[in-house]
Amino acid sequence: MSPSRIWALAFLAFFLVGAAWAMASPYDGAPDEVRHIIRAAGVVQGQIFPTPATSRAGTLDLYWADRYELFLAAHHDLHLAAGHRPTARRHVKGAGGRGRAARSLPPLSHAARRAAARRGRALLAEARDQLPPAPATGAYQTVPKGLVAGGPPSTEYNYCYHWIASQSAACAPVPGKGGSKPFTVFTGAGRYNPVYYAAVGEPLVRWPDWTGILLARLISAALCAAFLASAWLSCVQWRRSRLLIAGLLVAATPAFFELAGAINPNSLEIAAGISLGAAAIPLLLDTGSEHVQGWLRRAAVAAIGIGQFRAMGPAWMAVLLAVLLIPPVRARLRQLWSRHSARWWSAAVVASCALGAAWTIVFRTLQAESDHFTYGVLWTLRHEITGALPRNIEQMVDGFSYLDTRPPREIAAVWLIALCALVIAAFAWGSRTQRWRLAALICGTLAIPVTVEMLTANAVGFTFQGRYLLPLAASTPLLAAFITGSSGRVSIRLQARWIRALVVILLPIQLLSLAWVMDRWQSGVGPGHSLDPLSGSWHPVTGSLLPLLVITAGLAGLAVLGWRAARPAEQERALPGGSPPGEGLPLIRRIAQPDHGQRTRSA
Template sequence: MTPAATGESPAATTSGARRHWALAFVAFFLLIFAWSMAAPYDGTPDEREHIVRAAGVAAGQIAPPPAAAKKGTGAFQTVPGGLVREQCWQFKKDVSAACAQPPGSDRTPTRAGTGAGRYFPAYYALVGAPTVLWPGWPGVLLARMISALCCAALLACAFVVIRNRSRRGLMMGALVVVTTPMAVHMASAVNPNGLEIAAGIAFFSAVIPLMIGPPGPRRGLILLVGISGLLLAVLRQTGPLWLATAFVAFAFPLRRSNLVGLLRDRAAQLWAGGIVLSTLAVLAWTVRQQTSDLGNYSAKSLTYGQAALIEADRWRGYLDQIVGVTSWLDTRMPAPPYVIWQLVAGALLLIGVVWGSTLDRWRLLVLLGGGVAVPSAMQIALVNESGFVTQGRYMLPMLVGVLLYAAWAAERRGFEVARARSFTRLAVLVLLPIQLFCLAYTMVRWQNGLPANIGLSSLNPLAGDWHPVVGSVLPLLSATVGLVLFGWLVWTTRTSGTDEPTPRDERPATESTELFRPAGSHLQSAGAQGGLRST
């Protein structure tokens, strides 16, 4: 919404956007940290592995010698003994977390093996200090909180960019869709995958309007693309693949992108250089620390054809995991939440394909290739060395870009405002309750275990022989408030465009202003001089 359309001054518009960022940040943090408070120690995939790595990095053990610490890979770290705990309930969905020894305040230096011991240290340096200073629940919750705060900040930035750049509001619906329960679940844990997913959402929310959007403010977009791009480069080994895929999708053809103009922008040059250097540093680290050695999880010998058929069949499970197969991938919700979420996501993708141009469909194909075909091909090629280790959450940082771009393409090609608003509000009504149900259902699993035959009497998130250290009520209350606030923000978002399709020959942006000003907020005088019009 431009100031000209609202009657507001640019300063008032900027202030309003900052207020919306703060509200979105609170909403996302309350939702994410609800999961952080609800989870037992090592309650999410590999969390203990990452906590041990984080404590080691915080203690100065940045590059431990590669060793066969877990399944033939990883390394050993010396950490406070209160963080070293054995597993007893993971992968046993009928067993609660009551059998596990909680983290304690024991500071005795203890040598512990971790499968994450060879990973790049950036994320662990960010979250590791509390686990060394206050081993036990205080340090674990603080480490989770740091990760949750970072994820909430990135998602709030994505919200503001979409609010200012979405012409018809469909991208706001896409934000609701891509912020899946699994994305929130991982963001709540000590695990770089959660921050990677949040960075992916922020990155694609900003890089799409930056690279192929119409004229408008871009300094803030460059900043958000730079920060989220750096995070994608250093958090996990797949980051360079996501960045390369996005570059191929949006930089070409050159005459239809803003790349040439961005190459002359000093800030864009610096951020691009930083991302390239970070990627090279990660690649060098990967070679030195043998990070690509995933260990031995396979005892089979499969042909490529056999592996391909198995991998294709596994995609049914990947799609459910992307929505939310929580805890240690041992907690599946009943079927309806998966079907509903996937139908909404599929409808959004179909809208993008139908309303988009041939170039839009090409870009969607490139994004799907990077997020689906390449990871599957790598899994097939390495199956006899590492086994089937791929999980749906690993592809989520890339696949969020598919749906965000599908919404962008439909908006730019004439998808009506009324229909976009209806889709977005429908997403709020049907998907946000699933978020709360998924948390409550997972809490039941952690607190009481899931019986073979689940009935309504079994689904009480306030009962069980184990309870979160903060109690069972606070996480549910926090998530409810966060979801209501997020739903209200999305529901009341105003669009900035009309039902007229965007001209296909719009020139790329050359101006440079702030993140918290919407596209077109400074184009009135430019239009008088050279024909540029506000969008």
Template sequence: MTRHSVRRPMDGLRWLVVSAALFAMCSLWAIATPAMSSPDEPSHAVKAVAVAHGELVGDIGPRPTTWMIPGAMTTVEIPADYATVADLGCYVAIPDQDASCMPALPSDHTSFAEAQTAAGHYPPLYYLLVGWPSTLMPADPGILVMRLVSGAVSTIFVVAGLIALRATRASRVVRWGAVTALTPMSLFLFGTINPNGLEISAAFAAWASIWAVFRARGQAPKHVYAIAAVSFAVLANVRGLSPLWAIVIVAIAALGSGQLGALWRDRRPLLLGSFAFVAAVSLPAILWSLRYGTLLTGEGIWPQYQDRVLAVTDMVLSLSRQYEQMIGNQGWFDSPVPLLTLLVWTISLGMLAAHALQRRGQVSGKLALCVLFVGVVVGPMLIQLPGAADAGLVWQGRYTLPIAIGLPLLAAWLISAPGGGEGTSVAERIARGMIPALGVAHVLAFYGTARRYAVGIDGPYATTDPAWSSNLGFMPAVVIYGVAVAAFLIALSGPRRPGAVEITPDPATGGTAAPAEVATAPQALEPTRS
């Protein structure tokens, strides 16, 4: 018999600190980076304001005739001050230009004007969630409040995912995987007006909760089912490709649970029900895309990519750039994270993968990890290739993050599964060092981006008189961000509170079978030595 200790739920104060610290991190990205500094943020802001004012679609324009226009533009009517957001990007794609060149937003919030957005075809859910402040206040400070609302919604989903991780007997290794999944690029997107941020945070909660459901073979705590239901319902309706990501997450989690045969034999309703639920909640986004399309591209703008070999070659050559974008290249990809941040994340990912693949057993989990890695690399190529001659190679690393964050999470779950022996102990010790290192890398990424907008990428490394800064100031914002990161990581680790419940091995799976009182309580289990 294997002894397991039951860790009581994180008390309310500690959850409050985790939530507040994470929201502070998202808020600092929102405050310390200038308005419209997120990729395509002007289009998303215009779309959010239009949806909030009842204009879900607008007037769709013709297909573009040049690669400089991302897609068919949609014309909407919104308050005049919000209609000028596209004029704020004087610093875009000019790394040595600080943000002091931004003009002031007009004060006319009563009259309406036409504005254009390239996101006119996107499903309206995200925009309904974040656009409502524009009905209550002018663009200054409405844009910042919309960013803060976006950060708050993403914080809710990430914290929900962390709660679900407790039901997977989350050890320090799993927390290591979770921190690795939350890259600087993710936090940056959480704190700006961009549906990609909600897509990533909802996917984080979906990965964590569906894994708990499958590992528990249908006996997970009730709150985990609630997290799974809401996260998949939201994820599937954020962007045009989001239903595909939801299906991929369920499939990989089912395979990686190591119980696919048992799930099919003994829990067939659970397995089929999971896919049926994802299909059902994806229906609104699918119907929306069928009715309005997703992004109407040009026709034949990139004739050279009719040569499939050339297209594939260029996509392969872009892989390193996409990887960097997943870790962090903020702004309009003109603010790359410091090399040390990229190095720390690469080491963290590599060590998680190496320990997972070296672990004894867990064949299904290793197979799922390899399948997911191939999907992260090859999937974007398969999606782009059919329309490469019309749209070009437009894929960005951030588009892959909803499924790519599953790699560190899945690797951590495999390492920490029962029966890992000395390998798990070694990984636990490594996690003690890697989690703080990732925290430092986060702060460096924030500093690099804040500096780029304060003084330009070639400006001084520290100054009390930046050319541009938020009301917090350049260096004070960096210091506050460091405090928020430290508070988040410390609260997330927290003290252990062992109990005395014993769990017997489950002969069907080689794992553990939780007694009824454990399966229905929001408790997390931590393996200990016999």
């Protein structure tokens, strides 16, 4: 099959999966979507360079302190699953500036969680009257009023069904009311880099209702699918082993596909991160392939995008390249640098990162103005290691919506088992350098949220989410698969079985995840609620059946592609045990091993 046909088929399959999520999601169903809708509509109308501003409509410090009961109700089960006990204390400032110690509560019943949510809202209303609200950073944009039918969003995420899993989206605002009438509104995404928003924003201005929102979501899903198709092609073209495909299947988690069907630059950043890892790993760590030019081009395009989509993009890229290039692979770098295209692509990547960093600095994208916490250093470190970090890892798999939708824990468990299988095999069979490289990537990835929140907890609270890490973390299964595949310890037939096992196990989980989240949006979750994704008090504008049919078609296409890609080539099947010549030797010895003349049938 030609590379262009492989890319096109992979694009179609990935697009259908993302499109299903785009159809199924309610108004502002995915994280921060309304904020990004406002920014996208503003950018395509020429409001590219915003004046940094603050809003006093809501505050992060009140959200995390005075709504602590609501936060606890939404996340309590995650804390218990991580092995926490209700003994941790913290000191937060409440109304009037008086400090109080908050203790984790015992397990809450469904009714108690709803009561805690109501109490959290009451505390917020009371505290707002007693404390001058601290500013939330962003910018003002003038957009069609139909896009913000629910009123301007605040940092409190106060749409009716957010943070209350038992509440369906039937009470959510319906976009379109107010039409194209100009409406100036504050958004926390108002200072973000405009590149992504320029690509998806045009339908929002032309049709400021469900039509425009769905079209913008589908454009975003198509952009993500393009990067994923490039990643698939990079994996298929690595001839030494097929296991890179297994790494890609693990890297594209259900939580990512929810974002792929939403208006959020984080989705495109993750997709570009997957594409970068799939191309850069064989490009820099393997030799002797005829696909170097394709890997180089796809890695460069992904890196250019990562430099622009979000503020932390250049940092993710720097960590990945440092891991792949230290210890240095000088011979490979000299070989690549001898290509004129490599020098031009490198210059483009550097320019993109420089422009992205300049935007972040000039428009103060990462600025946060809040200082109402007094967390101790040791308490913060303990909280990060025992609570926040395990939660971030789980959120990369099943962190849906506003983290208020908790699917069965078996979803994250099975996914993490698939990841651990690749990582354990890589540590067992990789060389010393390869093991150190993988360990550096894992430790570097996990150290980032700990470091960030240690530095910012007293300013903005604990706001880091697992999805922020995915652009970098997605390279972990890819690198582990590369190390395992290049070790020569796994036969061609076993590689095929491994990939097909992941196809059979992981792809149905993608369907289950969508069905579960649809059920939460349509009926709510909890005692007395339906578990039928076709019923409920709210339904998508396309109907509930269509998203399920679309994702089934996309997953079926991925299954066929994965099954065929795992199939051993005819010449490899003819070898005893299904192993290529030299398999079983370390990678370096196998490359250096002279060809003593494999006799052909005619000889």
